[in-house]
Amino acid sequence: MEEGMSSMQQKAAELEHMAEVLLTGEQLRLRLHEEKVIKDRRHHLKTYPNCFVAKELIDWLIDHKEASDRETAIKLVQKLLDHSIIHHVCDEHKEFKDVKLFYRFRKDDGTFPLDNEVKVFMRGQRLYEKLMSSENTLLQAREEEGVKYERTFVASEFIDWLIQEGEVTTRTEAEQLGRRLLEHGIIQHGEKSLPVSNKHHFMDSNLLYQCRMNFRRRRRLMELLTEKSRLMPESHDSPFCLRKQNHDNRKHTSFLSVSPTKEIKIVSAVRRSSMSSCGSSGYFSSSPTLSSSPPVLCNPKSVLKRPVTADELLMPGAPYVRKTFTIVGDAVGWGFVVRGSKPCHIQAVDPSGPAAAAGMKVCQFVVSVNGLNVLHVDYRTVSNLILTGPRTIVMEVMEEIES
Numbered sequence: 001m002e003e004g005m006s007s008m009q010q011k012a013a014e015l016e017h018m019a020e021v022l023l024t025g026e027q028l029r030l031r032l033h034e035e036k037v038i039k040d041r042r043h044h045l046k047t048y049p050n051c052f053v054a055k056e057l058i059d060w061l062i063d064h065k066e067a068s069d070r071e072t073a074i075k076l077v078q079k080l081l082d083h084s085i086i087h088h089v090c091d092e093h094k095e096f097k098d099v100k101l102f103y104r105f106r107k108d109d110g111t112f113p114l115d116n117e118v119k120v121f122m123r124g125q126r127l128y129e130k131l132m133s134s135e136n137t138l139l140q141a142r143e144e145e146g147v148k149y150e151r152t153f154v155a156s157e158f159i160d161w162l163i164q165e166g167e168v169t170t171r172t173e174a175e176q177l178g179r180r181l182l183e184h185g186i187i188q189h190g191e192k193s194l195p196v197s198n199k200h201h202f203m204d205s206n207l208l209y210q211c212r213m214n215f216r217r218r219r220r221l222m223e224l225l226t227e228k229s230r231l232m233p234e235s236h237d238s239p240f241c242l243r244k245q246n247h248d249n250r251k252h253t254s255f256l257s258v259s260p261t262k263e264i265k266i267v268s269a270v271r272r273s274s275m276s277s278c279g280s281s282g283y284f285s286s287s288p289t290l291s292s293s294p295p296v297l298c299n300p301k302s303v304l305k306r307p308v309t310a311d312e313l314l315m316p317g318a319p320y321v322r323k324t325f326t327i328v329g330d331a332v333g334w335g336f337v338v339r340g341s342k343p344c345h346i347q348a349v350d351p352s353g354p355a356a357a358a359g360m361k362v363c364q365f366v367v368s369v370n371g372l373n374v375l376h377v378d379y380r381t382v383s384n385l386i387l388t389g390p391r392t393i394v395m396e397v398m399e400e401i402e403s
Contacts, residue, residue, distance in 0.1 A: 016185040016213070018083070019121045024219035025085035029105045034330065035060070041102060048089050050108040054101045064352055066221045070098055079224040084113055117184070123177075124186035125215045130165065132216070144208045152208040159204055171204055178202035178209075188212040218335070218350055302339065303347055303362045310343050310375040313365055313398050320398040322367065325358040329391045336360055338386075341378035343367070346397070364397040 032038045032052060037060055040049045058073040060066075067073035077096045080086045081103075088094075089102040096103070106112035114122075131139060131153075138161055142152045153161075159174040168174040181187045182202045187209050202209065313320055327334050335353015338344050344366045349356045366374055369385050370393055386393055 011183075013185075015117060015183075018117065019184070019186075019213065020219065021079065021083045021224060022085065022118065022121060023125075023215060024221060024224060025080050025083070025105070026107070027219050028080075028221065029107060031330075032057070032060070038105070038108070043102065048102050048104070051089050051102040051104040054096060054103055055098055057103070058098055061221065066352065072222075072225075074098055076221045076224055087111070120180050120184050121186070124181055124184065124213070127162075127167065127181075128186070128211055128213070128215045131211065142208055149208055149210065152210050155202060155205050155207050155209060158209065175202065175204050182209075186211070186213050218333075218353070220352070302345070304340070304345055308343070308345075308365065313343060313367075313375070319401045320365075321401055322396060322398055323359065323364070324394065324396045325355070325360055327354050327358045327360070327393050327395065329393070330354055334386065334393065338366060338379045338382050343375045344377070344379045344382050360395075360397070361399070364399045367396040367398055370394055 029038070037056060038050055038052050040047055041051055041053070042048070054077075057077065058067070058070050061073040061076065062068075062070065067076055074096055077086070081094070081096050084106060086103050086105050089104050093101060112118075138153045138157060139151045140153075141148060141150050142154070143149070144152075155178065158178065159168075159171050162168045162174040162177065163171070168177060178187070179202045182189075187202070189207060189209055312318060330353075333353070334355050335350035336355035337347040337349075339347035346360060346362050346364045346366070349360050349362055366382055368374055369382060370389055372385065374382050374385065
């Protein structure tokens with residue numbers, strides 16, 4: 001029995017890793033399209049549509065701090081090649097090389113292999129986006145056996161929703177879909193990372209389930225070199241991606257922290273995406289900062305050394321300086337987390353996101369968003385203001401002057 005459970009857990013971990021590679025590759029593809037790294041190219045009087053030059057991609061990965069050196073960049077892209085996410089335009093090279101060869105994402109030429117496993121993840125992603133974007137009450141905080149869980153759905157209500165949305169036609173079909181989502185690590189029972197069993201398998205019942213995989217998290221390419229799955233639920237607060245979704249005050253969200261590196265005042269869009277963050281005052285170097293060590297998970301405690309009031313910030317002679325940033329959101333978000341209340345502060349910044357490139361840093365206090373003073377509101381109000389506004393936001397912040 002234990003061997004069976006171990007085998008299922010191993011299979012689930014392998015499927016989850018495959019999904020992470022697919023998502024990482026897709027986020028990279030979107031970013032490369034937006035930055036015109038992927039484009040039509042000519043060679044010997046022949047045009048190769050939607051391709052990139054291997055050598056240029058390696059330059060781009062290093063410039064955007066996705067890889068620390070060329071050797072690492074080659075290993076990262078080789079992972080995408082091994083998983084059939086990219087290929088040489090003439091399929092003549094099975095190894096990715098730091099030369100002027102043309103490669104292409106299979107999704108751009110229709111050759112991506114859509115096997116049953118991939119189809120499950122694609123369907124799971126579509127359902128995830130529907131759940132997160134819809135204004136229904138399916139996802140709620142609920143209790144089961146005396147334990148409170150955040151963002152849960154009741155199996156029977158989820159089945160009702162699947163039928164209503166036209167995803168399935170019968171309850172039996174919906175139950176089968178739920179089982180596939182559970183087996184692939186897309187949903188889970190409660191907050192427990194339990195092996196699939198009859199007790200916790202998906203069924204048309206009053207059992208509680210959650211989305212386990214956060215499709216909106218900003219993936220870093222360095223994660224591809226970490227074969228082990230996290231085997232932990234991901235944060236659905238999408239910390240590096242202010243998106244049009246419900247935000248709740250979760251006490252146990254997992255964060256992985258990173259720090260900004262660039263000091264540019266206006267930045268054009270890099271693809272929006274999201275990533276788990278860690279709200280500690282020090283920054284742990286895991287995949288976002290080019291280390292192959294596993295992510296460090298912790299509770300999102302405030303990065304502030306002490307509470308600061310709006311009156312303190314506005315006091316004459318206070319040791320704070322005002323800064324204004326123009327941030328152009330990309331395909332997934334703006335790349336920062338707002339937390340706190342009266343005033344809000346910057347809790348985390350994705351080093352490869354638009355906010356970091358504009359100069360935003362953790363511990364800065366948010367003064368205004370698009371000209372509207374927000375010193376006396378909480379982070380939910382600020383987040384909603386950003387989410388419902390234009391893609392380009394102008395944020396005024398106050399930063400403590402270093403003594």
